[in-house]
Amino acid sequence: MPNLQMTVNGEPVSLEVPAHRSLAQVLRYDLGLTGTKIGCNEAECGLCTVLVNGDPILSCVYPALKAQGAEVLTIEGLAQNGTLHPLQWAFIEHGAVQCGFCTPGLIMTAKALLDTNPHPDEAAIRRALKDTYCRCTGYASVIRAILAAAGRPVAPLVPETRPPLHVIGRPLPRPDAVAKVTGAARFTDDYTFPGMLYGATLRAGIPHARIRRIVTNAARTLPGVHAVLTAKDVPGRNRHGLIYEDWPVLCDDKVRYVGDAVAIVAAETPEIARQALERIQVEYEPLPVVADAQQARQPDAPLVHETWPTGNLLKHIRVRKGEVETGFAQADIVIERHYDSQTTDHAFMEPECAIARLTDDGRVEVYVGSQIPYADRRQIAAALGVPEEQVRVVGTLIGGGFGGKEDIAGQIHAALLARATGRPVKILYSRHESLLVHPKRHATTLRVRLGARRDGQITAVDVELVGDTGAYASLGDKVMTRATTHASGPYDIPHVRADCYAMYTNNPPAGAFRGFGVTQSCFAIESAMDELAEALGMGPILLRRKNLLRVGSTTCTGQVLRESVGLEACLDAVVQTLRQEQGLDEGEPIRWGWREGAKAYGWGLALAYKNTGLGGGAPDRATAEVEAYEDGHAEVRISSAEMGQGLPVVLAAIAAEELGLPFERVTVLLSDTDRTPDGGPTTASRQTYVSGNATRHAARRLRDLLAQVASERLDVPPEELRFRDGRLQANGQVVPLGEVVRWAREEGREPRLRHEYHAPPTRPLGEGGDMHFAFSFAAQAALVEVDTETGEVRVLKVIAAHDVGRAINPLALEGQIEGGIVMGLGHALTEVYILEEGVPYTQWFARYRIPNIQQAPEIISLIVEDPTAEGPYGAKGVGELPSIPTPAAIVNAIYHATGVRIRRLPVDQEEVKRRLGEATADRRRPTADGRTR
The missing domain is CATH 1.10.150.120 ([2Fe-2S]-binding domain)
Incomplete structure (x- = not known):
């Protein structure tokens, strides 16, 4: 084996390296420099960048031996003598x-x-x-x-x-920023354990087929293989799922999409594990493929799940308000349009990874970056056939989730293999496997019919949605429900009918994705609002202002909004800024579109709203624990996931505010089912509101306990004590908080309090009343540039106003807004997960175009704070909202720039070019009197 000698971060290194090993693998797995990340292994994402002799190289494809004699600098070597670069x-x-x-x-x-x-x-x-x-x-x-x-x-x-x-x-x-900028932050793949094996999964590779037989002998006898498991080796329940348990742990009789798991292996190295998979023989009987949701609705369509009582229909969701035909009869103008929103992938930068190991007492520990640790524990235990208490889930840092890390990935498989071998087992997905397996955003077709009087008052809306929920339910029921309940947009319309059909197909499952179905319905209704405005001869601002939700309005589900409706304030903020951008005087009209040579420019507007919390009658609760220590610091403990949204900052800030501590004196422990109580799922923009309230109440109870202790010692009424800057103050007496903690312990009163917070109750769809306990609102205006010769669309600027209730941490809030807008831009212009008869074309990052830095627009962010009474300090959720109105704003801008109306996403540059050409040719075509148009 060749010997590699190089200098890494100023230190000489010498080691034997196989010829095929990449520099990233050597740095991470041989030298333990895990700050260098591998996001794709195909030289596409740039996450593995290190410097070799001063030049940036993509270390995931750079042969390690090519660095012979080189000076290599990684993120770990950037800080010098403890001082950050x-x-x-x-x-x-x-x-x-x-x-x-x-x-x-x-x-x-x-x-x-x-x-x-x-x-x-x-x-x-x-x-x-x-x-x-x-x-x-x-x-x-x-x-x-x-x-x-x-x-x-x-x-x-x-x-x-x-x-x-x-x-x-x-x-x-x-709090974790220093670790993240120095490479010290540890994600799941950064962990190793003595004697660890490597797991791999045999995927179906065929979208629909009966399994006739599986032969594993050749794989079992391969040297270095320690276990080969199939469905018959699953000791407990061979199904998992967050709502409906219809997803096989390992397929036994049938595969329903290309990513289905058929067998799993554990071996000494990843290479041997992959070789073992190649030796497993599976005999299939191919079945007809249900390729899309419209086909799934046909009476003669093949059944994806033969025993499901409603055939290929996962769920029919209905929204009714008023009498929709009466509303259309009152309308002077009625338009009907069809829109299509595509399948997209979360494209989080960290591929899925799970590690399972047995403890000395026979329990199973699973390390994973999961959005719902306690749900993972439940499903792992069910598959193992053991009580939940026999499973511990340790949440690691999550390298992006956006809803894509709510469902089970490798957690159960790693646990099964650890139990079978008695050794730790790591399962790490390649980017190809990640794209193949995890749930996507629902492809959705929408038919929208809108009716309005000539004064712009909308009288009725009728929407039909058909969503492709893929091979398994995942969260498709709830996602499509949310798409339906938001289908009429953030408007008070007296007569609403919306019907959604969530259909099983042989495509990859569709589940939670930032926006949770509302992205699709917002694209349709906000496009239709612009089309209705044009039909009425009315401006897009005025039409929206006449119909938008306000305090006292009734949503399409029958919920009366009693407070915290900042939508009009958002619209006002965007309009005012847009007018300033155009340098307009009072009374001058906004310029929506114009030409400069071969370039066309246009502004587009869109509004949106999104619920905070689970809603629909689902119990929404979280439990937090706060403990104070004698050194004057406090710790918050809760099993809620941090995936970049800044939850630890929020919880630490809330506890610091309540206890009168400096922010730096509060730490947060997240996502360990043995050590932290259940904070519920990190979804539905609920963590700031629900877990924030749990933390606030726990901290208040702790403050009350410490106040009582201090009151008795100092002979001061508790209400006269002030908590500030880590001290208790009253009547000229100042006592460090840590001293009061010591007093409490001496008296046998533990300075550790836990609180289970229950969000305000909600009601199921169809029962009226409050379907959600809070909503956030947004208005966005996008400026686009369209090259009329090529059809290329660039987003130059976005003005975005968001009603967040109260900004707990404005710095993190800004990051959520900017990131969401660019994700929305990708949905509008570049991103699509392409499938052909159930087989993905999009199998590598090279075929999935997420926006890069050159496509990111200037963003003007405006914060509206219309507090909600029950939220912590008035705060509402904002994680999902910023991405929702962006696609519609961009599409509306393209129309104002060019006259080309896009009704299918993503925007097809060639279609824009073709339609612009047709319009030009039409204008040049002679009329009957010989003149050009």
């Missing part, structure tokens, strides 16, 4: 760190740029980082951070909000 400081200060998985690659690419160009402008930064992806930030904060590190005067962009409290409302750094 200016880039690392700037990324923290400017909020350019979210999930952190892409952060090392971004920083190392930026380091190479600054080494050759110490004072780059924004254009140079965009060029240098165009091949390094980030799914969380939206890139704006990354650009600001690099400019700041280069010495340019750039202030952190913190949106204007109401005056802060002691801690709440101040821009706060993430």
Whole structure:
């Protein structure tokens, strides 16, 4: 085996390396420098960037032996003598760190740029980082951070909000930011255990077939293989699912999509595990494929699940308000349009990974980046056939989720293999496997009929939605319900009918995805609103203003909004800023579209709203524990997932506010089912509201306990005590909080309090009343540039106003908004998961085009704070909302720029070019009198 000698971060290294090993593998798995991340293994994402002799290289495909004699610099070597590099400081200060998985690659690419160009402008930064992806930030904060590190005067962009409290409302750094910018942060694949084996999964590779037989003998006898398991080896329930348990752990009689798991193996190395899979023989009887939701609805369509009582229909969701035909009879103008929203992938930067091991007492521990740790525990235990208490789920850092890490991935398989072998087992998905297996965003077709009087008052809306929920239910029921309940948009329309058909097909399952179905319905209704405005001869702002939701309005589900409806304030903020951008005087009309040579420009508007919390009658609760210590710090404990959205900051800020502690004196422990109580799923933008309230109440109870202890010791009424800056103050007496904690322990009163918070009750769809306990609202205006010769569309600017109730941490809030908008841009312009008869064409990152830094627009973010009474300090959820109106705003802008109306996503550049050409030809065609049009 060849010997590799190189210098890594200033230290000489010598080791034997197989010829096929990449530099990233050597750094991570041989040298333990796990700060270098592998996001794709195909030189597409840029996350693996390190410097070799000063040059940035993609280490996932760079042969390790090519670094012979080279100087290699990784993220771990950037800080010197304990002092962070200016880039690392700037990324923290400017909020350019979210999930952190892409952060090392971004920083190392930026380091190479600054080494050759110490004072780059924004254009140079965009060029240098165009091949390094980030799914969380939206890139704006990354650009600001690099400019700041280069010495340019750039202030952190913190949106204007109401005056802060002691801690709440101040821009706060993430507690884990230093670890993320130095490479010390540990994601699942960064963990290793002694004697660890490597698991791999045999996938069906065929979208629909009967399994006739599985032969595993050749795999079992391969040296280095320790276990080969099939369905008959699952000791417990061979089905899992968050709502309906219809997804096989290992398929026994039938496969229903190409990513179905048929067998799993554990071996000494990943290479041997893959070789074992190749030796497993499966005999299939192919079955007809249900390729899309419309086919699934046909009476003669093959059945995906033969025993499901409603055939291929997972669920029919109905929304009724008023009498829709009466409403259309009252309308002067009625339009009907059809829209199509595509299948998309979360494209989180960290591929799925799970590690399982047995403890000395026979329990199973599973390490995984999961959005719902307690749901994982339940499903793992069911498959193993053991009580839940026999399973511990340890949540690791999550390199992006966006809903894609709610369902089970490798957790159960790793646990089964660990039980079978008695050794730790790691299952790491390749990017190909990740794209193949995990749930997607629902492809949805929508028919929208809108009726209005000539004055712009909408009288009725009728929407039909057909959603492709794929081979298994996942969260398709709830996603499509949310699409349906938001199908009439953020408007008070007296007569509404919406019918949604969530259909099983032989495509990959569709489940939770940022926006949770509302992205699709918003694209349709907001496009239709512009089309209705044109039919009425009315401006898009006025039509929306006449019909939007306000306090006292009734939603399409019959919920009366009694408070915290900042939608009109959002619209006002966007319109005012848009007028300022155009330099308009009072009374001058907004210019929606214009031409400059071969370039066409247009502004487009869209509104949106999105529920906070689970709603629909589902119990929504979280339990938090807060403990104070004698050194004066406190810890919050809760099993809620951090995947870049900044939850630890929120919870620490809330506890610090309640206990009167400096923010830096509060730590947060997340997602360990043995050590932290259940915070519920990280979904539905619920964590700030629900887990935030649990933390607030637990901290208040702890404060009351400490106040009582201090009151008795100091002979001061509890209500006169003040908690501030880590001290208790009253009548000139000042006592450190840690001292009061010591007193409490001496008296046998544990300074540790737990609170289970129950969100306000909601009612199921169809029963009237409150279907949700809070809503957030948004208005966005997008400016596009269209090349009329090529059809290329660029988004230049987005003005975005969001009603968030109360901004707990404005710095993290800005990151959520910017990242969401760029994700919405991708949904509009570039992203599509292509399937042909159930077989994905999109099997590598090279075939899935997430937006890069050069496509990221300028974003003007405006914060509206219309507090909700029950939310912590008035806060509502905002994680999903920013991505929802962006596609419709872009499509409406394209129309104002060019006259081309897009009703199918993503925007097809060739279609824009063709239709522009047709319009030009039509204008040039002679009329009957010989003149051109």
